[in-house]
Amino acid sequence: MKFKYFFIVAISFMFIASTNAQKFGYINSTELLVSHPDVKGADSKLQDYQKQLLNVGQNMAKEFQKHYEAYVKEANEGNLSKIQMQEKENALSQEQNKIRQYEVDMQQKLAKKREELYKPILDKIQVAINEVGKENGFTFIFDAGTGGILHAKESTNVINLVKAKLGM
Secondary structure (H helix, E strand, C coil): CHHHHHHHHHHHHHHHHHHCCCCEEEECHHHHHHHCHHHHHHHHHHHHHHHHHHHHHHHHHHHHHHHHHHHHHHHHHCCCCHHHHHHHHHHHHHHHHHHHHHHHHHHHHHHHHHHHHHHHHHHHHHHHHHHHHHHCCCCEEEECCCCCEEEECCCCCCHHHHHHHHCC
């Protein structure tokens, strides 16, 4: 009798354990992104945009160089008073600051453009990952490249329990 009872409990435990089994998967998002066909087009557009921005910056630097060389020539020839020299130096300093600011702005514009070009691709990828996760019963899909979670099966949000534990 004890053997039958133990056997029924063991079978029940195995059934419960198998129904609660979690299925995990992983993907390398970097590898997926590099191989995505839309990425090449986005990269090409981003490079073209970067070239445009760089051309503007190079033109600013060339203009600064011309102004600087003209200043040096006038100063060496003795054609400028100390006040004129100081005014020209201030103007050159302001021009140099504009170039530095443009470099900062250029980096921000590039980051914004990158986000604009990649967001639709990343959104498509996330939708596909979520669909694969749901269709194949994955509890979690991890990103092998970053270690983050890309998909998690919908479950109970425990934030309120944690807040209560913290006295919040």
